[in-house]
Amino acid sequence: MSETDLRTHAEEIHEQFTDQLDIDVDDVEERLDTLVNEYKVPASEARRSVVNTYLDEAGMERDQLGGGGGGNEQVDLADVDAPEEWVDVRATVVELWDPRADAVAQVGLLGDETGTIKFTKWSKSDLPELEEGKSYSLRNVVTDEYQGRFSVKLNRTTTIEELDEEIEVGDDSVEVEGALVDIQSGSGLIKRCPEEECTRVLQNGRCSEHGEVEGEFDLRIKGVLDDGQEVTEVIFDEEATEKLTGITLEEAKEMAMDALDTTVVADEMRADILGRYYRVTGPTFGRYVLADDQERLTGTVDADELLIKARSI
C-alpha cells in the first residue's frame, strides 16, 4: 500500500476524531503503516482497527462517529451526476457480474431507494468480497462516467462495512392504468420446464430447449391494459395472479383436475377480470410491465370538471 493512500486514510481518521481527541495525523499513519506493511492486514481492516483504538480512547461508540469516511457527502445513487467525485454510499449489491479483466476483482450493480448504479472493485485494491443481496456502507468511492452513464469505483481507500439493515432497492418502476382488454394465450395454469435455470413455458408438454419433460405447474397472466391512447402488456406472476383473481395455484390445479383440462382456469379468470379497470405498478422488462402491485379501480370518478370543459368548447 502506497504512502499516499495511508496518508489519506490517516487524514480521514484524524478528521473523524478531531472534536474528541487531540491526535496527530502522523501518529495515525504510523499505526496504519504498522498494521498494513508489517502485519499485512488489509487497509480496510487496519483502518477499522485503528478507529476502534481511538474510539476506546475517546470512550465513544462507533455510531457516534461523524463524518463518514472523511467528510464525504453521503449521496443517493440517483444523485450521482458528475465524474471524479469522492462520495459515500449506502447500498445493496443487486447483482454481481463476471469480471472480464483480471484487474477487476468484482463488478456489478448497487442499488438504493433511489435507483441503481454500476460499481467496479479493482483487484489491486485488496478489499473484502461483496456478497449479492447484502447491504453495505461504502465510504470513499469515486464516481466515474462513461458515455453518459455513471458508475462508482471502489479503491484502496474505500471502507466497506456490512449493514444490519437492508437497504431497499428502488427500481425503474412504472404505473399504468387502463381497461384489461385482453388475456393472451399462455395465461392461467401453465407448466414450466423443470431443468435448472430454464423455466420455459411448455407447449404441449414440450420445452423448446429440453424437449419432452415433466413440467412444473405455475400460474401466470399475460394481459393487455389499454387506456384508449396506449396499450401496455402486463405479466402477473403466481403471487400477482392470485391477488388479481383470488385463485391459488392449488385451487387452479384442482379446477383443472376436475375438468380434466387446464384451460378452464384461464376461462374462469377471464370472466372475473377482463373488461375491468386496473392500476398496475412494477418494473419494465422489455415491452412488458411485471406487476408488483395492482389495484382494481372501483372508485367513483368525478365528471364535474370535464362537463364544464365540454360545455365551454
Added chain:
Amino acid sequence: MATTPTREVARRVFAREFNDASYTFKESDDDRAPVYVLLPTGQRANRVFLVGTLTETEDVGEDSEYWQGRVVDPNGDTFFMYAGQYQPDAASMLRELEPPAYVSVVGKPRTYETDEGDVNVSVRPESISQVDEATRDRWVVEAAERTLERIRRFNEADPEDPDIDEYIQMAHEEYGDDVEPYRQSVVGALESMEDAAEASAD
C-alpha cells in the same frame, strides 16, 4: 418494438359518433392489412372498448346461431354487435346474459352496406364481460375525455394547413366540418352521470 407488430389501441367513442363512422380504409394493399373505420372527429379505429347497458339479445341467424346484442350508452344511443361461430366466447355470452345488464365489450368495428345503400356500423366482439355500475361510470368519463380531446384537435386543425394530421384531413373530406353532435353526446353523457349522482344523494 420493431419486431412485434404493435397492438391497436381500443378507442373510446360514444354510440352516436361510432354509428356515423361509415368510412373504412386500409393502410396497405396487403389482403390481411387491418381495416380501419374513420371516426368523424378525425381518428382511425381498428378496435373499440365500450361499456353500456345490454338491453336486448336475439339470435338472428338462419342456419347457425348468429347473436345480435344491443348495448345502449348514457345518451340512449345504441351500439349493435354481432357474434357467430367465429366468436364463440362472445356468442355464448350473448346467449347466456339476461338483459338488462352492464357489459364491457372489446371488439372490432365492422361496416355493412344495406340494400338501400346505407352503411351500418357495428361491433364484432372479441370479448364481452358482465361488469358493475362503477366500471360503466368510469368508461363514460373516459369516453367523454377521449372524445373531447379528439374534438379539440379537430377544431384546432386548419384544413388548409398542408401539415394537418392525415386522419383529421380525411374526416373533413369524408364527413365535413361539423363535430357539434359529438360534443353534445359528451355533454349529455356527463349530465346523465350528474343526475344519477344527485338522485342517489337525495
